[in-house]
Amino acid sequence: MKNKHLDAxxxxxxxxxxxxxxxxxxxPTLAVTTSAINGAGMGISTTVVLILSNMLIxxxxxxxxxxxxxxxxxxxxxxxxTLVDFIMEAFTYSLYQSLGLYIPLIVVNCIILGxxxxxxSKNTVTMSACDGIGMGLGFTVALVILGLVREFxxxxxxxxxxxxxxxxxxxxxxxxxxxxxxxxxxxxxSALQNKLKMKSATNGVNGGxxxxxxxxxxxxxxxxx
Amino acid sequence: MGELxxxxxxxxxxxxxxxxxxLGICSFLGVSTKTDVAVGMGGAVVFVITVASAVAYFLYLLxxxxxxxxxxxxxxxxVIAALVQIVESFFKKYVPSLYKALGVxxxxxxxxxxxxxxxxxxxxxxxxxxxxxxxxxxxAFGYLIAIVILAGIRERNANNDVPxxxxxxxxxxxxxxxxAMAFFGFANLAI
Numbered sequence: 001m002k003n004k005h006l007d008a009x010x011x012x013x014x015x016x017x018x019x020x021x022x023x024x025x026x027x028p029t030l031a032v033t034t035s036a037i038n039g040a041g042m043g044i045s046t047t048v049v050l051i052l053s054n055m056l057i058x059x060x061x062x063x064x065x066x067x068x069x070x071x072x073x074x075x076x077x078x079x080x081x082t083l084v085d086f087i088m089e090a091f092t093y094s095l096y097q098s099l100g101l102y103i104p105l106i107v108v109n110c111i112i113l114g115x116x117x118x119x120x121s122k123n124t125v126t127m128s129a130c131d132g133i134g135m136g137l138g139f140t141v142a143l144v145i146l147g148l149v150r151e152f153x154x155x156x157x158x159x160x161x162x163x164x165x166x167x168x169x170x171x172x173x174x175x176x177x178x179x180x181x182x183x184x185x186x187x188x189x190s191a192l193q194n195k196l197k198m199k200s201a202t203n204g205v206n207g208g209x210x211x212x213x214x215x216x217x218x219x220x221x222x223x224x225x
Numbered sequence: 226m227g228e229l230x231x232x233x234x235x236x237x238x239x240x241x242x243x244x245x246x247x248l249g250i251c252s253f254l255g256v257s258t259k260t261d262v263a264v265g266m267g268g269a270v271v272f273v274i275t276v277a278s279a280v281a282y283f284l285y286l287l288x289x290x291x292x293x294x295x296x297x298x299x300x301x302x303x304v305i306a307a308l309v310q311i312v313e314s315f316f317k318k319y320v321p322s323l324y325k326a327l328g329v330x331x332x333x334x335x336x337x338x339x340x341x342x343x344x345x346x347x348x349x350x351x352x353x354x355x356x357x358x359x360x361x362x363x364x365a366f367g368y369l370i371a372i373v374i375l376a377g378i379r380e381r382n383a384n385n386d387v388p389x390x391x392x393x394x395x396x397x398x399x400x401x402x403x404x405a406m407a408f409f410g411f412a413n414l415a416i
Binding site: 023026027028030031070071074075078079081082085086101104105107108110175178179180181182183184186187188190191192194195 | 244245246247248249250251254295296297298299302303306337338341342345346349389390391392393394395396397398399401402403405406409
């Protein structure tokens with residue numbers, strides 16, 4: 001990868017995938033991946049907010065005083081989230097209803113504030129936009145994969161199309177689309193990553209736990225002291 | 226009165242904030258290694274969410290009077306962030322003992338999506354003042370129950386022989402999955 005813009009996108013998509021590698025933004029990840037379409041909807045709306053807020057924060061990076069940068073970032077992010085909320089209510093109403101509360105909650109998604117703090121506040125507008133595209137795509141792809149697995153195992157469908165019917169041999173495991181299934185599928189996925197020795201925040205015997213968003217809220221963009 | 230009790234039980238057990246709504250997962254997985262720490266975090270969350278629900282109620286009345294309710298997300302998140310700071314400074318000055326117990330956890334709560342989640346749920350359900358406060362308290366109490374149980378199980382799990390790939394966060398998430406299944410049982414509570 002010679003092109004630095006492409007590299008920024010590639011970085012978010014694979015090398016530092018927000019969900020599988022950084023383990024950020026777990027709340028929407030677990031909540032909305034009941035189906036692939038919900039996952040895609042959440043991923044795309046988060047991507048839009050991420051790109052726009054990254055660009056605006058990068059443009060304002062020399063104007064925002066250091067002491068009040070967190071509240072300033074929150075206002076920028078919340079403004080774009082409100083816009084996305086209204087656009088979805090107007091044009092994709094059924095998706096808007098199934099995502100419900102989780103659209104306004106994009107404001108507190110660790111990925112967005114985390115990238116604002118870690119990337120957009122230090123880089124140019126174009127580079128920050130590319131970072132937003134990469135991170136957003138990585139988030140979307142991860143949500144769609146999780147949604148697809150849960151939908152396939154739990155309801156026997158993929159993107160709403162029936163793949164197999166319940167039979168004597170295999171019946172869809174409906175609990176996978178419910179709350180416990182979210183934890184279970186993600187646990188299996190991280191275990192698989194550990195087994196294959198893939199790079200992830202959960203890798204390592206115990207050390208990995210410290211990298212979660214809660215215990216390391218600096219990277220999460222929280223107001224830590 | 227009966228209605229308030231139903232709201233509290235529904236918020237705490239039937240639709241548990243962590244195990245069925247997935248709010249506050251970050252701190253739920255991150256700050257649940259020791260029981261006493263989990264109790265501290267849970268206590269701080271109960272306090273902040275209850276106060277934030279009350280404040281958000283009056284704030285929404287103000288927004289409604291001005292006809293700018295579409296700004297609710299922005300206003301709520303900023304007020305919650307400011308509120309946490311104020312609560313922290315207040316405790317530090319006037320109730321140092323409580324500050325010592327909860328102080329470390331207070332800044333973490335700003336990024337806890339459960340706080341914003343409860344404030345927005347109250348608005349969506351058009352709750353009145355007491356309903357909002359009770360719903361906030363119930364939700365936060367549900368968080369306290371869940372994080373303390375998880376911390377208890379994790380303390381016992383620490384000495385168990387967990388298969389290598391499952392060490393770290395996978396086993397915690399499996400524990401959470403089993404807890405979520407157990408909390409499904411509350412769905413049969415006849416209310």
